[in-house]
Amino acid sequence: MTWDQFPIFAVIALCFWGAGAISAWKGRHPGLTFGCTITGLLVFFAFIVSMWISLERPPMRTMGETRLWYSFFLPLAGIITYARWKYKWILTFSTVLSIVFICINIFKPEIHNKTLMPALQSPWFAPHVIVYMFAYAMLGAAAIMAIYLLWFKKEKKATQQEMDLCDNLVYVGLSFMTLGMLFGAVWAKEAWGHYWSWDPKETWAATTWVSYLVYIHFRLHRNRKHRMALSILLVSFVLLQMCWYGINYLPSAQGVSVHTYNLD
Known part of the structure; x- marks a missing residue:
């Protein structure tokens, strides 16, 4: 399997996700919604597994490879949210966001080879990245909800049920982020001899973690000041973007951070 086959798998997966989103939006049989979405996830995951086998390493090294996981976890987070709270719009939003990341990967393909630096050959590398990507997807869904409530909802005030949805998404996302940080600390100890070194990536990760705690x-x-809470949630998501890929463009991280991706 090579990166050239990615558009084929992506288009097939998107067709299923789109069908699931339409089914959810129109309130059709739930089985159709779940069946289409899960089928799309299986198709997309089949490409990830094939790339894993072809590269002989987890496809998590480059920014394009992490976008691959994010494109997968967004619909997964969407179907989990839909299954729990039955918000009909969540699958549409998660599919649209996934399309954005898929299009970036299609129109800006990156070189993928089998080379993996020694530090990334740790068994803790894969679970660290996978757990983090799922956390990012859940927190991304929370940010989408916050944007909807602040600017697109017809009624000015968010209901307690809607705020509870944001809370639950943050609880799950922050839990997985915490687990990912613990995996990362164990990995750092094994690879570099210390659990935490205040690397630029680690500093932004700690700032993001604290922001969601706030x-x-x-x-x-x-709990009655909904708009302020939603604003804090969006600020936290901006910090998350800095933690994920923003540090790649910071002068302070160039040649210093061991976490920066190769942008060539």
Whole structure:
């Protein structure tokens, strides 16, 4: 399997995800929604597994490869959210976001080879990245909900049920982020001899983690101030983007951070 086959798998997966999103939006039989979405996930995951076998390493090294996982986890987070809370729009939003990342990977293909630096050959590398990508997808869904409630909802005020949905997405996302940080710390100890070194990536990860904690504590003690809480949630998501790929463009990280991706 090579990267040249990615558009084929991506288009097939998107067709199924789109059918599932339409089914959910129109309130049709839930079995059709779940069946289409899960089939699309299986098709997309088949490409990831094939790439894994072809590269003889987890496809997690380059930014394009992490976008591959994010494109997969967004619909997964969407179907989990839909299954739990039955928001009919969530699959549409998750599919649209997935399309964005898929298009970036199609129109800006990157070189994928079998070379993997020694530090990335740790058994902790794969679970660290996979757990983080799922956390990013859940927190991305929370950010989508916040944008909807702040600017697109017809009624000005968010309901408690809608705020509870944001809270639950953050709880799940932050839990997986915490687990990912723990995996990363064990990996760092094995690869570089220390659990934490305040590398630029680690600093932004800690800042993002604290920001989501601020949101949770604000909701616990100021649960009536919905707009302020949603604003904190969006600020946290911006920090998450800096943690994920923004540091690649920071002068302070160039030649210093062991986490920066090769942007060539």
